[in-house]
Amino acid sequence: MAIVLYQEAFDNSSRFKRRIEDERWIAFAQAAWPQTTIHGADPLRRGVRSGGMRAKGHQYLDRHHRPEIDSFYHLSKASIAGRACQGTACFVARHLDPQRWHDAASQSPRVYCLGKCYAAPASTAEEARPAIEIRCRQGIVLNRIVAGGARTLEAYTRQGGYQALEQALGQPPEKLVQRIEISGLRGLGGAGFPAGRKWRSVLEAPASQKFVVANFDEGDPGAYVDRFLVEDDPHCLIEAMIIAAYTVGAQKGWIYIRNEYPQAEAILRAALAEARRERLLGDHVLNREFSFDLEIHVGRGSYVCGEESALLNSLEGKRPDVRARPPFPAQHGLWGFPTLVHNVETLANIPWIIQHGGEAFQRLGFSRSRGNKVVSLNSLFERPGLYEVEFGVPVRHIVEDLGGGLKTGTLKGVIIGGPLAGIVPPHLLDTPLGFEELHAIHASVGHGGVIAFDEHTSIPDLVHHIFSFGAYESCGKCTPCRLGGRRVEQIFQHILDRGSAAPTEETEWVEILSALRLTSLCGLGTGLAEFAETVRLYYAKELERCFA
Numbered sequence: 001m002a003i004v005l006y007q008e009a010f011d012n013s014s015r016f017k018r019r020i021e022d023e024r025w026i027a028f029a030q031a032a033w034p035q036t037t038i039h040g041a042d043p044l045r046r047g048v049r050s051g052g053m054r055a056k057g058h059q060y061l062d063r064h065h066r067p068e069i070d071s072f073y074h075l076s077k078a079s080i081a082g083r084a085c086q087g088t089a090c091f092v093a094r095h096l097d098p099q100r101w102h103d104a105a106s107q108s109p110r111v112y113c114l115g116k117c118y119a120a121p122a123s124t125a126e127e128a129r130p131a132i133e134i135r136c137r138q139g140i141v142l143n144r145i146v147a148g149g150a151r152t153l154e155a156y157t158r159q160g161g162y163q164a165l166e167q168a169l170g171q172p173p174e175k176l177v178q179r180i181e182i183s184g185l186r187g188l189g190g191a192g193f194p195a196g197r198k199w200r201s202v203l204e205a206p207a208s209q210k211f212v213v214a215n216f217d218e219g220d221p222g223a224y225v226d227r228f229l230v231e232d233d234p235h236c237l238i239e240a241m242i243i244a245a246y247t248v249g250a251q252k253g254w255i256y257i258r259n260e261y262p263q264a265e266a267i268l269r270a271a272l273a274e275a276r277r278e279r280l281l282g283d284h285v286l287n288r289e290f291s292f293d294l295e296i297h298v299g300r301g302s303y304v305c306g307e308e309s310a311l312l313n314s315l316e317g318k319r320p321d322v323r324a325r326p327p328f329p330a331q332h333g334l335w336g337f338p339t340l341v342h343n344v345e346t347l348a349n350i351p352w353i354i355q356h357g358g359e360a361f362q363r364l365g366f367s368r369s370r371g372n373k374v375v376s377l378n379s380l381f382e383r384p385g386l387y388e389v390e391f392g393v394p395v396r397h398i399v400e401d402l403g404g405g406l407k408t409g410t411l412k413g414v415i416i417g418g419p420l421a422g423i424v425p426p427h428l429l430d431t432p433l434g435f436e437e438l439h440a441i442h443a444s445v446g447h448g449g450v451i452a453f454d455e456h457t458s459i460p461d462l463v464h465h466i467f468s469f470g471a472y473e474s475c476g477k478c479t480p481c482r483l484g485g486r487r488v489e490q491i492f493q494h495i496l497d498r499g500s501a502a503p504t505e506e507t508e509w510v511e512i513l514s515a516l517r518l519t520s521l522c523g524l525g526t527g528l529a530e531f532a533e534t535v536r537l538y539y540a541k542e543l544e545r546c547f548a
């Protein structure tokens with residue numbers, strides 16, 4: 001039986017279609033339609049789609065909507081309109097609006113993080129904007145945003161946009177990779193992996209196709225920098241992805257965007273249409289030999305889809321389990337091809353580095369953390385908002401000088417880099433903001449969310465909240481994460497209900513933490529253990545009372 005499959009994507013402004021010869025797609029189609037000739041996708045379907053297929057006499061089959069996979073996603077069918085947020089920034093601010101928190105905590109499915117942590121406890125109706133400031137020697141990613149933003153192509157080019165792309169297209173890829181290597185830029189999505197090493201791996205991987213993926217899932221409660229980078233400066237992400245694709249030799253890219261950011265999605269779609277109209281995307285980018293196009297994929301409410309290998313499975317239309325590594329996405333990514341996956345903020349640094357040189361970037365920051373980081377402060381601060389700071393500033397500067405301390409209450413701790421990271425207690429606030437420096441005190445830079453909490457949040461309350469989040473979002477592949485997370489949530493529920501837990505439960509929780517640390521396949525499981533480790537280290541007295 002001859003099989004001809006086409007993958008296609010189209011929106012109101014363009015349509016592209018390419019023949020698929022990947023044997024996994026063919027196997028998928030054969031399983032779906034045994035004994036049938038398969039001849040491609042229906043070109044008349046409306047909206048943006050990819051990965052769909054139609055066989056003669058059969059209905060269109062969309063690889064992204066299959067019941068057994070839909071059930072993985074919390075927001076597969078649910079609308080988020082009118083919903084309140086249940087993320088950690090909203091949890092620690094629940095005393096500010098108990099009714100809203102009650103609504104958030106009692107809704108199903110849960111909604112974790114609307115990117116409005118500066119106004120927590122937040123709901124989708126919240127329209128306020130945070131403070132956005134550059135508080136360092138040299139602004140990089142917030143420059144256009146503090147000057148009023150650049151949502152249109154005209155505004156972006158007026159402020160120097162796409163000059164970096166022109167510059168990059170005139171240079172050999174090797175030179176561009178060297179520039180990124182010299183800069184010392186590290187991934188700002190959480191792992192802090194050197195960007196230059198990743199670019200070189202993808203560039204040097206021999207393959208017929210390569211891909212670039214922007215991770216715009218921004219799932220860490222407390223983080224909202226990517227949201228504003230895209231809403232206020234969407235072309236910067238597009239320009240960075242075109243430069244990255246040209247450098248590593250990719251023909252196609254995806255932006256994986258979080259479902260909870262509908263405004264960012266609309267802005268990005270409009271910007272992509274503008275870029276295609278001006279031949280910045282599509283065949284022969286700016287009349288060069290190089291062709292590249294970008295597609296948007298909207299997530300459906302799963303935190304673990306921010307983990308890069310789960311994200312790739314999600315893009316492929318598979319159940320988004322985390323993949324075992326090696327091989328890493330740079331060698332074996334989307335459909336097995338070398339794939340460059342980067343966080344939005346990491347990518348936002350690229351045009352600046354291309355224009356100003358790797359050395360200029362390298363001169364900023366300190367130690368092994370070069371350049372700047374945007375931190376996002378939650379609503380308990382006197383001045384919540386987004387601040388671009390240079391790596392190396394003490395955490396105290398962020399908390400006291402930028403945030404202005406807490407609006408009310410006494411600072412009990414700061415959770416930096418999302419709920420799956422260690423707490424920085426008040427006596428360690430002089431630790432510099434740096435990957436290794438925070439790691440040394442069992443904390444992390446993560447994606448730069450800074451959630452302060454005060455005496456309204458007890459330690460058992462916080463542990464219960466974080467493990468409840470972890471258990472809800474676990475992909476389920478590792479037993480300690482799938483079952484252990486839920487068990488710790490139960491133990492702390494007992495503590496909250498009865499005032500303390502049995503000594504056997506203390507042994508159990510310590511054993512679960514050890515299993516999480518040693519056997520988890522991804523940062524969700526190890527992050528739960530890291531968080532708990534700092535609770536045991538820095539809040540031992542309060543914890544002792546839980547197991548009395």
Ligand SMILES: Cc1cc2nc3c(=O)[nH]c(=O)nc-3n(C[C@H](O)[C@H](O)[C@H](O)COP(=O)(O)O)c2cc1C
Nearest residue numbers: 187188189215217218219306307308342343346523
């Ligand atoms: C559970 C989990 C969730 C994650 N969520 C995100 C996310 O929402 N956005 C992101 O950029 N990286 C996230 N990451 C990190 C990614 O796996 C990956 O390291 C990152 O996208 C690589 O880009 P970077 O090198 O630019 O940081 C997550 C990791 C884990 C373990």
Ligand code: SF4
Nearest residue numbers: 475477478481522525
């Ligand atoms: S640690 Fe948890 S989320 Fe990560 S792969 Fe294992 S089960 Fe999945």
